Amino acid sequence: MCHDVNSLNIPFSSFFNRSVSEGISIKFWDEEWLGTFKLAEVYPKLYTLESMKDCNIHDRLFKLNDHLSFAWNWRRSIRGGREKEEMESLACLVQGVELKSGPDGWSWALESSGEFTVKSLRVKLDEKILQFIS
Numbered sequence: 001m002c003h004d005v006n007s008l009n010i011p012f013s014s015f016f017n018r019s020v021s022e023g024i025s026i027k028f029w030d031e032e033w034l035g036t037f038k039l040a041e042v043y044p045k046l047y048t049l050e051s052m053k054d055c056n057i058h059d060r061l062f063k064l065n066d067h068l069s070f071a072w073n074w075r076r077s078i079r080g081g082r083e084k085e086e087m088e089s090l091a092c093l094v095q096g097v098e099l100k101s102g103p104d105g106w107s108w109a110l111e112s113s114g115e116f117t118v119k120s121l122r123v124k125l126d127e128k129i130l131q132f133i134s
Helices: 002-007 044-049 082-094 118-133
Strands: 016-019 061-064 067-070 105-108
Touching (some): 044 082
Antiparallel strands (some): 016 105
Protein backbone atom coordinates (compact mmCIF):
# COMPACT_ATOMS: atom_id res chain seq x y z
CA MET A 1 0.00 0.00 0.00
CA CYS A 2 2.84 2.38 0.83
CA HIS A 3 4.29 1.95 -2.67
CA ASP A 4 0.89 2.57 -4.30
CA VAL A 5 0.32 5.75 -2.28
CA ASN A 6 3.84 7.01 -2.95
CA SER A 7 3.37 6.38 -6.69
CA LEU A 8 0.64 9.06 -6.60
CA ASN A 9 3.23 11.53 -5.24
CA ILE A 10 1.64 11.32 -1.82
CA PRO A 11 4.33 10.77 0.84
CA PHE A 12 2.64 8.08 2.92
CA SER A 13 5.09 8.45 5.80
CA SER A 14 4.07 12.12 6.19
CA PHE A 15 0.71 10.94 7.54
CA PHE A 16 2.40 9.66 10.70
CA ASN A 17 3.72 11.76 13.57
CA ARG A 18 5.98 10.66 16.37
CA SER A 19 4.17 10.79 19.66
CA VAL A 20 6.65 11.67 22.39
CA SER A 21 5.95 10.49 25.92
CA GLU A 22 9.14 9.71 27.84
CA GLY A 23 11.40 10.07 24.81
CA ILE A 24 13.20 6.80 25.43
CA SER A 25 12.74 5.27 21.97
CA ILE A 26 13.09 8.40 19.80
CA LYS A 27 16.46 9.65 18.58
CA PHE A 28 16.96 13.29 19.54
CA TRP A 29 19.00 14.32 16.50
CA ASP A 30 18.15 11.79 13.79
CA GLU A 31 14.36 11.39 13.86
CA GLU A 32 11.55 13.72 12.86
CA TRP A 33 9.86 14.24 16.21
CA LEU A 34 9.30 18.00 16.33
CA GLY A 35 7.93 18.31 12.81
CA THR A 36 9.00 17.21 9.37
CA PHE A 37 12.71 17.76 9.95
CA LYS A 38 15.61 16.22 11.81
CA LEU A 39 17.38 18.38 14.36
CA ALA A 40 20.75 17.21 12.99
CA GLU A 41 19.90 18.88 9.67
CA VAL A 42 18.53 22.11 11.14
CA TYR A 43 21.34 22.52 13.70
CA PRO A 44 24.45 21.14 11.95
CA LYS A 45 26.95 23.03 14.15
CA LEU A 46 25.42 21.61 17.34
CA TYR A 47 25.18 18.14 15.84
CA THR A 48 28.89 18.29 15.07
CA LEU A 49 29.55 19.19 18.71
CA GLU A 50 27.32 16.41 20.08
CA SER A 51 29.46 13.70 21.68
CA MET A 52 26.70 11.05 21.59
CA LYS A 53 24.99 11.47 18.23
CA ASP A 54 22.60 8.52 18.65
CA CYS A 55 21.17 9.85 21.93
CA ASN A 56 17.44 9.69 22.65
CA ILE A 57 15.19 12.57 23.66
CA HIS A 58 15.29 11.19 27.21
CA ASP A 59 19.09 11.62 27.22
CA ARG A 60 18.82 15.35 26.47
CA LEU A 61 15.50 16.50 27.99
CA PHE A 62 13.97 15.71 31.35
CA LYS A 63 11.45 17.07 33.82
CA LEU A 64 12.75 18.67 37.00
CA ASN A 65 10.17 20.14 39.38
CA ASP A 66 7.61 20.16 36.54
CA HIS A 67 9.96 22.20 34.33
CA LEU A 68 11.79 21.01 31.25
CA SER A 69 15.55 20.77 31.78
CA PHE A 70 18.39 20.04 29.40
CA ALA A 71 21.31 17.62 29.64
CA TRP A 72 23.66 18.53 26.81
CA ASN A 73 26.81 16.53 26.14
CA TRP A 74 29.05 18.69 23.97
CA ARG A 75 32.62 17.81 22.98
CA ARG A 76 33.55 21.37 23.98
CA SER A 77 31.78 24.51 25.13
CA ILE A 78 29.45 26.36 22.78
CA ARG A 79 31.18 29.34 21.21
CA GLY A 80 29.63 32.53 19.89
CA GLY A 81 28.41 33.18 16.38
CA ARG A 82 26.50 30.45 14.58
CA GLU A 83 26.90 27.90 17.42
CA LYS A 84 25.34 30.30 19.92
CA GLU A 85 22.53 31.18 17.50
CA GLU A 86 21.76 27.49 16.92
CA MET A 87 21.80 26.80 20.67
CA GLU A 88 19.38 29.64 21.40
CA SER A 89 17.08 28.53 18.59
CA LEU A 90 17.15 24.88 19.68
CA ALA A 91 16.47 25.78 23.33
CA CYS A 92 13.50 27.87 22.21
CA LEU A 93 12.20 25.09 19.95
CA VAL A 94 12.32 22.32 22.55
CA GLN A 95 11.01 24.51 25.38
CA GLY A 96 7.44 23.59 24.41
CA VAL A 97 8.05 19.83 24.55
CA GLU A 98 5.86 18.10 27.09
CA LEU A 99 7.26 14.84 28.41
CA LYS A 100 4.75 12.35 29.82
CA SER A 101 4.97 8.94 31.38
CA GLY A 102 4.36 5.99 29.10
CA PRO A 103 5.82 4.63 25.89
CA ASP A 104 6.55 6.74 22.83
CA GLY A 105 4.46 5.91 19.80
CA TRP A 106 2.97 7.04 16.52
CA SER A 107 -0.16 9.01 15.68
CA TRP A 108 -2.11 9.34 12.43
CA ALA A 109 -1.86 12.94 11.21
CA LEU A 110 -5.09 12.83 9.18
CA GLU A 111 -7.32 12.41 12.24
CA SER A 112 -7.49 14.74 15.23
CA SER A 113 -7.75 11.67 17.47
CA GLY A 114 -4.44 10.40 16.12
CA GLU A 115 -6.06 7.06 15.30
CA PHE A 116 -5.75 5.58 11.82
CA THR A 117 -8.95 5.30 9.78
CA VAL A 118 -9.36 3.96 6.28
CA LYS A 119 -11.81 6.79 5.61
CA SER A 120 -9.25 9.52 6.30
CA LEU A 121 -6.73 7.86 3.99
CA ARG A 122 -9.39 7.38 1.31
CA VAL A 123 -10.37 11.07 1.49
CA LYS A 124 -6.71 12.07 1.05
CA LEU A 125 -6.28 9.71 -1.90
CA ASP A 126 -9.49 10.93 -3.52
CA GLU A 127 -8.33 14.55 -3.17
CA LYS A 128 -5.09 13.74 -4.96
CA ILE A 129 -6.68 11.59 -7.67
CA LEU A 130 -9.44 14.12 -8.37
CA GLN A 131 -6.81 16.84 -8.63
CA PHE A 132 -5.32 15.00 -11.64
CA ILE A 133 -8.75 14.62 -13.29
CA SER A 134 -9.80 18.26 -12.88
